[in-house]
Amino acid sequence: MEIKKGFLWGGSTAANQYEGAYLADGKGLSIADVEMGSEHGVPREIHDEVKEGKYYPSHEGVDFYHRYKEDIALFAEMGFTCFRLSINWPRIFPNGDEETPNEAGLAFYDKVFDELLKYGIEPVVTLSHYETPLYLVHKYGSWRSRELIPFFKKFCEVVFKRYKNKVKYWLTFNEINETLNQKQPYHQAGIVFKDEQENRIQTKFIACHNMFVASAKAVIIGHEINPDFKIGCMLQYPTTYPATCEPEDVFAARLHLLPDYYCSDVMCYGYYSNTCTALQKRWGGHVEVSDKDAEILLKGKVDFISFSYYFSSTAHINEEGNLVVKNDNPYLKRTDWDWPIDPLGLRIGLNELYDRYQLPLFIVENGLGAIDKVEMDGSIQDDYRIDYLASHIEAMKDAIMIDDVDVMGYACWGPIDIISVGTGEMRKRYGFIYVDKDDDGNGTLQRKKKKSFDWYKKVIKTNGADT
Numbered sequence: 001m002e003i004k005k006g007f008l009w010g011g012s013t014a015a016n017q018y019e020g021a022y023l024a025d026g027k028g029l030s031i032a033d034v035e036m037g038s039e040h041g042v043p044r045e046i047h048d049e050v051k052e053g054k055y056y057p058s059h060e061g062v063d064f065y066h067r068y069k070e071d072i073a074l075f076a077e078m079g080f081t082c083f084r085l086s087i088n089w090p091r092i093f094p095n096g097d098e099e100t101p102n103e104a105g106l107a108f109y110d111k112v113f114d115e116l117l118k119y120g121i122e123p124v125v126t127l128s129h130y131e132t133p134l135y136l137v138h139k140y141g142s143w144r145s146r147e148l149i150p151f152f153k154k155f156c157e158v159v160f161k162r163y164k165n166k167v168k169y170w171l172t173f174n175e176i177n178e179t180l181n182q183k184q185p186y187h188q189a190g191i192v193f194k195d196e197q198e199n200r201i202q203t204k205f206i207a208c209h210n211m212f213v214a215s216a217k218a219v220i221i222g223h224e225i226n227p228d229f230k231i232g233c234m235l236q237y238p239t240t241y242p243a244t245c246e247p248e249d250v251f252a253a254r255l256h257l258l259p260d261y262y263c264s265d266v267m268c269y270g271y272y273s274n275t276c277t278a279l280q281k282r283w284g285g286h287v288e289v290s291d292k293d294a295e296i297l298l299k300g301k302v303d304f305i306s307f308s309y310y311f312s313s314t315a316h317i318n319e320e321g322n323l324v325v326k327n328d329n330p331y332l333k334r335t336d337w338d339w340p341i342d343p344l345g346l347r348i349g350l351n352e353l354y355d356r357y358q359l360p361l362f363i364v365e366n367g368l369g370a371i372d373k374v375e376m377d378g379s380i381q382d383d384y385r386i387d388y389l390a391s392h393i394e395a396m397k398d399a400i401m402i403d404d405v406d407v408m409g410y411a412c413w414g415p416i417d418i419i420s421v422g423t424g425e426m427r428k429r430y431g432f433i434y435v436d437k438d439d440d441g442n443g444t445l446q447r448k449k450k451k452s453f454d455w456y457k458k459v460i461k462t463n464g465a466d467t
Ligand code: BG6
Pocket: 014, 017, 174, 175, 236, 308, 365, 369, 413, 419, 420, 421, 422, 423, 428
């Protein structure tokens, strides 16, 4: 197989990390707007409300809201054929449960999509990328509650109808599998565990089920509104190796992937597979699927799988019989944030997902978060970023050309420096475009091309031939 003509090349962002303007034009608060910044290894502090005198990185982001024209012109200069962004849910429904949407919010995305289309850039839109309206968390307990399903469906219906002639590619929930993997799935499902008595495992399974049904309903209604829509799920894919060739460790690597397949099985097959029911048993949870829900899940299967890939892990069963997952593979170098660098892991992940589902794959996040230095002459020589991305693109090409995996696009994470989700930092930079802003929010927000800017332009121009 060759890299197809029309292969989507571009970059990915999320509203809460990029837009800023957190209260502009009637926007309500999202879960991101009460999350403070931190640093590597320190969890971000989450508040119930915005507190006076505290710094919340999402409030300004890097001001895409007011600078979208300048940024999109730069993406166009690099030759992007796609650009992934999310619609900030509380920009459209400030509390999440209103009857009518906020017209000013809808008008903003009209302007953004028009600007992208002007340059022939295909928008790829995530419907929920860590931007659940905060009000839904306080009033309903977020995705613990089935009551969010109709609110999400309505939000999707409104944006599908509004942008049906501007947007073709949609993703439902960003990294939905992290709902099971995270100790506290705040970003993914708006869930903070405060009550010691709450059965956390069960809550995560229920939140996932509610999101699966919501996603399936979105797929169904999206296809009714425009049969040409392509609607995908979005996973974080954690390629995992056994720490040794001991059979227990080989099995451990499989165990580590089960929560991820749990989500993709339901969204791609349309039902809870044996992998899913076995995981429920293993973890001691249970999901009762009504006939009605079963019908919706089957009807609302996704058209493709999008995923993020940053690094691989190793798995091991310790002497107590517990699964231990680490990022300390001795064969791999690591980034400034201790993430192993493993391009072959991307090829392995592509093969594993394609073998299992036989659905087109879209790499919608991949990249290197690094500290960039502005030289005396103002240049940014980010060769390390070029090396990382080039090796991963080469691995993707091998998956396409040698392994015959069907890949529809590559959109690396953060083509312009934006706020980090893990830490809220600015200094963890992924971009081809540098943004003058520091971790405390100081800076002019001025944009500047890095060395990697021209490199990526060349990659796209040659359809990936020249990395
Ligand atoms: C993914 C998220 O998990 O990783 C993005 O979908 C996030 O929102 C990206 O930004 C990189 O993580 P971080 O912590 O480096 O921003």
